[in-house]
Amino acid sequence: MPNRYLYLLSGLSWQRAAWTVVVALVATASVVWFFQNTFWDLLLSALCMSFTIMLAITIAGNLRQTFMPREGAQLLAVVFGSFLGILLVGIVKGRDLAQMFTERLWGVTVTTGLGIGFGCVITAAMILREQRARMQSDLVRAEAEKHRLEKQIMEARLQVMQAQVEPHFLFNTLANVQHLVEADAKAAGKMLDNLIRYLRIALPQMRESSSTLGREMDMAAAYLEIFKIRMGSRLDYSMNVPSDLRTQEFPPMMLITLVENAIKHGLDPCCDAGVVTLSAEQREGKLIVRVADTGEGFQPKPGGGVGLANIRERLSTLYGKSAGLTLEENQPRGIVATIELTQRSLASAGMLSPAVT
């Protein structure tokens, strides 16, 4: 038999063969009083029938077909297998097949009927057992899915924690302050103020998983103020957030990642001055937050945009399909990154936050 049809026999095992023998024994023992045949003669018939039926069921179960449900095909296989079984009995016992179906038709019919009866009971039991196994594996799979989601949430949380205060940012900013203290004390004070403002918002977020748009905007503003001094005249920024949107729930550290990207990958590589524009609006129950820059524009290259991919992942973990991050080219140059999410009140946003006791 060519290998490509071998799959039809998958599931055949010594265990199944052993069960078949047991069923044949039980069947023979339970009907032997009814027949005139000897036990061994009947057992031979039962074995022939049960093995053909078992083979037929196995093949029907493996058959790739879409005409009927698998269970239906298996019950049909019982009937077909019983008929084949009785033919086999005839051949094994060296009977004349033509005579079998004329003179001995009564006996043949009874035997076939018994075969079908036992076959159906066994098949039903098999189908039930399989269904139970399938339910069990569904349960296992659901459990695994739950674990996967939990892991994803944990990872998202870890990412938030790690994204907090980048040492480069901190030390470089401090180096700037160090210089300004001597060169321009007033500017140094301003920079320190902004650094403190930034750290005040950024540091507590290691323990929190939800934030408000207002907080995130404040943090971005402090960050941008710092970079405005650090980058000299190369950076300018503007912010347009209606004050009633400031209390809206917004996931932490996403806005700052977008602003960081705008500076690092947008404005920094290209050498003339650039502008970062932050805006937020409310439309059809959705909160739309944009970060636009006038920088280099997106250079898609393998490995690029990992921070953005993290935002996408976190959004889909937190909000499912109702939230998303889109990137578009800004006119005349640069990128617009947009986060869109369904508005939720802070009270219902506890998915990621630690349990309140």
Added chain:
Amino acid sequence: MPTALIADDEPLLRAQLKARLANLWPGLRIVHEAENGRQVVEFFDLEDEKPDVCFLDIHMPGLTGLEAARRISKRSRVVFVTAFDQYAVDAFEQGAIDYVLKPFDETRLKETVTRLQERLAAPVTVESDSRGDPLDAILARLAAQMAPVGRQYLQWIKASVGSTVRMIAIDDICYFQSDEKYTRVVMEDGEVLIRKPIKELLDELDPDKFWQIHRSTLVNTREIAGVVRGLRDQADLKLKSRPEVLTVSRAYTHLFKQM
């Protein structure tokens, strides 16, 4: 009079280093200030008088300080300036490479200056023999470490949608299919055309995320709902979020054996 070059992408930090050096080493003349590694290399290629010392910030846009140092290390003495690079600092310690940390520690900077002065006073020829290759090896290793680790795959596809250009996250893409000159990028809720051919995409996409199932088709593995035997030796692939059925050609049916 010894000369020096300062490279940092932040103007205030250049000014700071310049001021500190003026204080600690009045005899040092700063001949050039660079904003990135490229400007450093350009300066070395164009100017005849090479600075004796180069203070290079490690993190600069474009060419990093490490890469710039590799290109000029034979022609000048390099001091790295960094805010926070633990593994780089470890390597510098082991390789006896000069470095200073930002924000500057006055005594530490002074040590560096003293060491530089001593070395500059020694005959240059002897020194330049003893350094050279080991330094290059350390820098090459560090530069490789600073580059993103492992094989990196495409995360976004750039495509025109109407009048705007959008970035499409590859996770949103159900499949790519070549269509004469273009490649169709099919998502759950629409499709766009890009010019990048399937062959190129195949090289840049994560092979675990996208499978080639036909000469002209790449399918997102997350989108595969099932595969059924089709005509001849082909197979039909059903998608989770699209109604159409994709053809798996014979050469690729092995992907779905036992699925």
